[in-house]
Amino acid sequence: MSSLETFRTQTRAWLEANCPASLRGPAAAGELVWGGSRIEFDNEDQRLWFERMRDRNWFCPAWPEAYGGGGLAPEEVAVLEQELKRLRCRPPQINLGIWMLGPVLLEYGTEEQKQRLLTPMTRGEVRWCQGFSEPNAGSDLANIRTTARDQGDHFVVDGSKIWTSYGDQSDWMYALVRTDNSGSKQAGISLLVLDMHAEGVQARPIDLISGKSSFCEVFFDSVKVSKDNLIGPLNGGWTLAKKLLQHERSAMSKFGEFSLPTHFDLMAILRDYLPVAKTASEVVLEARAQACALDEQAYNLTVQRMGEAARAGQDVGGIASIMKLVHTEQEKTKFEILVDAMGHRALGWDGDEFSSQELAISKAWLMSYTQTIAGGSSEVQLNVIAKRVLQLPDASKGGAK
Amino acid sequence: MSLIYNEEQRMLLDTAQEFFAERSPVSALRALRDGGNAQGFETALWNEMTELGWTAIPFPESLGGLEFGYKGMGAVFEAAGRQLSASPLLSSIVLCGSILEQGGSEAQQNEWLSALIAGSKRLALAVDEGARHNPEQISLSATRTDNGFELNGDKVMVVDGLGSDGWIVAARTLESPASATVKASATGKEGISLFIVPAGTQGVCVTRQSLIDSRNTARLSLKQVELAPDCLIGELDQGKALLDAALDRGRVCIAAELQGACEQLFQTTLDYLRTRVQFDAPIGSFQALQHRAAWAFVELELARSSLMAALHAIDSNDEQAPQLVSLAKWKVGQMADRISNEAVQMHGGIGVTDELDVGLYFKRIRVLQALLGDSDYHLSRAAPTVDAA
Ligand SMILES: Cc1cc2nc3c(=O)[nH]c(=O)nc-3n(C[C@H](O)[C@H](O)[C@H](O)COP(=O)(O)OP(=O)(O)OC[C@H]3O[C@@H](n4cnc5c(N)ncnc54)[C@H](O)[C@@H]3O)c2cc1C
Numbered sequence A: 001m002s003s004l005e006t007f008r009t010q011t012r013a014w015l016e017a018n019c020p021a022s023l024r025g026p027a028a029a030g031e032l033v034w035g036g037s038r039i040e041f042d043n044e045d046q047r048l049w050f051e052r053m054r055d056r057n058w059f060c061p062a063w064p065e066a067y068g069g070g071g072l073a074p075e076e077v078a079v080l081e082q083e084l085k086r087l088r089c090r091p092p093q094i095n096l097g098i099w100m101l102g103p104v105l106l107e108y109g110t111e112e113q114k115q116r117l118l119t120p121m122t123r124g125e126v127r128w129c130q131g132f133s134e135p136n137a138g139s140d141l142a143n144i145r146t147t148a149r150d151q152g153d154h155f156v157v158d159g160s161k162i163w164t165s166y167g168d169q170s171d172w173m174y175a176l177v178r179t180d181n182s183g184s185k186q187a188g189i190s191l192l193v194l195d196m197h198a199e200g201v202q203a204r205p206i207d208l209i210s211g212k213s214s215f216c217e218v219f220f221d222s223v224k225v226s227k228d229n230l231i232g233p234l235n236g237g238w239t240l241a242k243k244l245l246q247h248e249r250s251a252m253s254k255f256g257e258f259s260l261p262t263h264f265d266l267m268a269i270l271r272d273y274l275p276v277a278k279t280a281s282e283v284v285l286e287a288r289a290q291a292c293a294l295d296e297q298a299y300n301l302t303v304q305r306m307g308e309a310a311r312a313g314q315d316v317g318g319i320a321s322i323m324k325l326v327h328t329e330q331e332k333t334k335f336e337i338l339v340d341a342m343g344h345r346a347l348g349w350d351g352d353e354f355s356s357q358e359l360a361i362s363k364a365w366l367m368s369y370t371q372t373i374a375g376g377s378s379e380v381q382l383n384v385i386a387k388r389v390l391q392l393p394d395a396s397k398g399g400a401k
Numbered sequence B: 001m002s003l004i005y006n007e008e009q010r011m012l013l014d015t016a017q018e019f020f021a022e023r024s025p026v027s028a029l030r031a032l033r034d035g036g037n038a039q040g041f042e043t044a045l046w047n048e049m050t051e052l053g054w055t056a057i058p059f060p061e062s063l064g065g066l067e068f069g070y071k072g073m074g075a076v077f078e079a080a081g082r083q084l085s086a087s088p089l090l091s092s093i094v095l096c097g098s099i100l101e102q103g104g105s106e107a108q109q110n111e112w113l114s115a116l117i118a119g120s121k122r123l124a125l126a127v128d129e130g131a132r133h134n135p136e137q138i139s140l141s142a143t144r145t146d147n148g149f150e151l152n153g154d155k156v157m158v159v160d161g162l163g164s165d166g167w168i169v170a171a172r173t174l175e176s177p178a179s180a181t182v183k184a185s186a187t188g189k190e191g192i193s194l195f196i197v198p199a200g201t202q203g204v205c206v207t208r209q210s211l212i213d214s215r216n217t218a219r220l221s222l223k224q225v226e227l228a229p230d231c232l233i234g235e236l237d238q239g240k241a242l243l244d245a246a247l248d249r250g251r252v253c254i255a256a257e258l259q260g261a262c263e264q265l266f267q268t269t270l271d272y273l274r275t276r277v278q279f280d281a282p283i284g285s286f287q288a289l290q291h292r293a294a295w296a297f298v299e300l301e302l303a304r305s306s307l308m309a310a311l312h313a314i315d316s317n318d319e320q321a322p323q324l325v326s327l328a329k330w331k332v333g334q335m336a337d338r339i340s341n342e343a344v345q346m347h348g349g350i351g352v353t354d355e356l357d358v359g360l361y362f363k364r365i366r367v368l369q370a371l372l373g374d375s376d377y378h379l380s381r382a383a384p385t386v387d388a389a
Helices: A003-018 A044-055 A074-086 A096-108 A111-122 A237-253 A266-273 A280-311 A317-346 A356-371 A378-389 B007-023 B026-034 B043-051 B069-083 B089-103 B106-118 B239-275 B287-315 B321-346 B348-352 B357-370 B375-382
Strands: A128-131 A147-150 A154-165 A172-178 A189-195 A201-205 A215-226 B123-126 B141-145 B148-159 B166-174 B192-198 B204-208 B217-227
Touching: A003 A044, A003 A074, A074 A280, A096 A111, A096 A128, A096 A172, A096 A237, A128 A154, A147 A172, A154 A172, A154 A189, A172 A237, A189 A215, A189 A237, A237 A317, A266 A280, A266 A317, A280 A317, A280 B287, A280 B321, A280 B375, A317 A356, A317 A378, A317 B287, A378 B287, B007 B043, B007 B069, B026 B357, B069 B089, B069 B239, B069 B287, B089 B106, B089 B123, B089 B148, B089 B166, B089 B239, B123 B148, B148 B166, B148 B192, B166 B217, B192 B217, B192 B239, B239 B287, B239 B321, B239 B357, B287 B321, B321 B348, B321 B357, B321 B375, B348 B357
Parallel strands: A128 A172, B123 B166, B141 B166
Antiparallel strands: A147 A154, A154 A215, A172 A189, A201 A215, B141 B148, B148 B217, B166 B192, B204 B217
């Protein structure tokens, strides 16, 4: 048996033995565990699964062991992911830091920063949020105005961020700040990490179309941040930010793979609301659903192909650039079809008149609109594909009117 | 599962691309068309493809094949698609060859399969009867007689059916001419038999169906065609499974040809977007066009994954193969409609002229889309149904 097959056998046996049965299959809303200082478990199984995966160093299986990672080779990580998926294990915890900041720190952080910031991440002790967007800096992210002034041994941060997911519940933030105004917009940006419990930081949740949320407005009023929290070079944050956004998009394109509460089986639910398509419009609805299900299959195969191509050493930049766009647009289409099929049963807000699944679908449908905006809107993704992958000319340079 | 070409398959793809680019570029198709060549391909090119061993790719060594699989076939079809290179690889090797490989008697294999691989003979498959592909609705009849069988009926869309050395004809078997009742159910899988009808058999009339792609497509009319018992391939009434397996191999190769044609056509279109200037700017700088081009790219990638999964499924005898083949034909077909539309539109006026190759791609793509089931057909075949439970 090849060593990879041995690894698969062992991994499968370990997961069978250690992932509690109650944590296999999709999670209901509110059943996910978020790592951090204020971690909460709904039940003993969640705590066990969290601790077992943590102690196995599998929160970050690909990271070096020196920082608490699992030290696995890419092929082994792929096997672990396949086996987790096979058993439909829920993620033991969710932590934005691991998906987005971690890989950037591994590449650009100092040794001291890696030790100090990565190790608690791999133990699920710190919850991270992303402070990039501002009221006037959305798609045009380089337009940020929140400033960090150099005060000798520390920076002082002033300004505000918006759409900060889980800003009110996080321990630390990685933020883009303006450290220079003299050159181009991009050239005066730095990446800082800062303590959300520090004096002068205030987070206020914003209500969304789907209801109460953890998307926050965050205000900074003369917040002191020590200099060793600058990641990468001063005024060199833009390059890191672009890298980080790539990690964010690739994480978002994988949301469908986790057994997240927003995952609903289209054809199974359709069966309940449209058991037999009779009229012409019902037949059309069924065909739309079928096309959507097949598109999802084509997408999943593309995820798989990208993994294989990457492991074979091929350039996957082109495929990678479509993943977030495709996944989030497909999800939106899927919910549109569900809502059409379910009629008013998908339009419930709260109360006993609707089943919990119906209410969950309504919320997830409304939330699906956030995904084609967050992490770079679909239009921005299309711009990226057109310019970077297809090498189409720039409007500004071409002088298009 | 492996969704990428391995080293050897990549090499074959490169070789095939170079070969077709040099030996059979788009201008060759144009010349065939303008010369009124009804055979639809160049015999010399076909001989060279045979010498390169490409006709032996999918077959086992015991039958004189190379056992290189459908990933290998896919690579050749992709390369041919890029240049719109015409050959009877689909009709004679993939469709008829598969049927003989899987269901032919030793005598049939000796007489026909070796000759097909050697390129000395070729066969064409006759399945479709109606306007749209529907192998569940075969009504051309085969009736038992004292000397064998009598076939009656019409076939259309017979790929490379003109000038072939024979045809494999899918027929519904009837009990006797007198009763003329259908032996099993009138539709579905039951009661289908496959026959080899050699060219020159009495009662067979072949007419050209001249299609927009300028290739070889025929109508076959069979009137009281007498066949000897040894013309039957496999068991009587058991032909549907054989036919389906061959059709799936054909469909996946068509998908590969489409993928190649569309990738090439998309490149051509991108080049035009970069170079054509209007309003003092390259038209490719207009965001309306950029976004449509980006969506076209997305579709190409999704189609590619579906295609590779189908090729792999055929090679590994996966029981999910029919579903994956239909997924591929559906997804690739959808992508192909989109890319061919966009290519014509984005070229503006010149895009609808015969002078530009874009139109030749468009026309071939649309024929391939319809061939052995268009996207709508394969959507129904691939998709989970609501009442499947
Ligand atoms: C649910 C959610 C969670 C989020 N979480 C975070 C977070 O944790 N941290 C964080 O920093 N940010 C977060 N964001 C912010 C997100 O990154 C921004 O919303 C996003 O970048 C879009 O910016 P905007 O909202 O200002 O829209 P705008 O940039 O104003 O865009 C408005 C519209 O114009 C289009 N548009 C803009 N520019 C172009 C262009 N060049 N070409 C074509 N169309 C264009 C957009 O596609 C969009 O349709 C989150 C957003 C959402 C919805």
